[in-house]
Amino acid sequence: MTDYKLDKEKLKKLDEYIDSIEKKEGALINILHEAQDMFGYLPEDLQLFIARKLDIPAAKVFGVTTFYSFFTMEPHGKHLISICMGTACFVKGADKILNEFKNKLNIKDNNTSEDGLFTIDTLRCVGACGLAPVVTVDGKVYGRVKVEDVEKIISEYTGK
Structure with a gap:
């Protein structure tokens, strides 16, 4: 094996x-899922390893990794907060909720808090429009979220 970091x-x-x-x-997506898990x-080093192992161009691995929004090339925090920005959620204030999460967690340029506890992500549509606006944290769904709910949601994961 090549020396990877x-x-x-x-x-x-x-x-x-x-x-x-x-x-x-045809197993590339499954392998990428397993690798990300x-x-x-x-x-990049991991993608190169997979490309060499499968004897396929690195560009193909990179293309699949960047095409599917599930895959990430950046490390995430311990908890992943996903905010739906689909039409129903956006109309009901998802942008304000996103800003409140960023303010409360002091997230500036990147999407991960300095303490590495939280990463914020946006989704195109969760498919739960009746619960708009929708936020998920580590897969747990919060529906009809209001700006006032953000601090309570965060405290569930910080214990504060």
């Missing part, structure tokens, strides 16, 4: 996972 144990497990797949053609994100 990645956790060697996790890399070994990913290597074994890829080896266990009988038909590797293991590492938390898909850094």
Whole structure:
């Protein structure tokens, strides 16, 4: 194996996972899911490792990684806050809720709080328009969220 700047144990497990797949053609998305579950994100070194392991161009791996919004090339905080920005949610104030989360968590340029506890993400549509505006934290759904609810939601994950 080439010297990657990645956790060697996790890399070994990913290597074994890829080896266990009988038909590797068409398995890229599943492999990327598994890699992201293991590492938390898909850094460039990890994408290169996968490309070499599958004997496919790195550009193909990068293209799939950047095409699907589920995949991320940046590490996330411990908790992922996703705010729906679909039409129903936006009309009902999702932009104000997003700004309140950013203000309360002191998030400026990037999407992760300085303490590494929270990452904020926006989604095109959650598919729960009747609950608009919708926020999810680590997959838990909060419906009909108001700006006043933001602090309470955060406190559920900080204990404060």
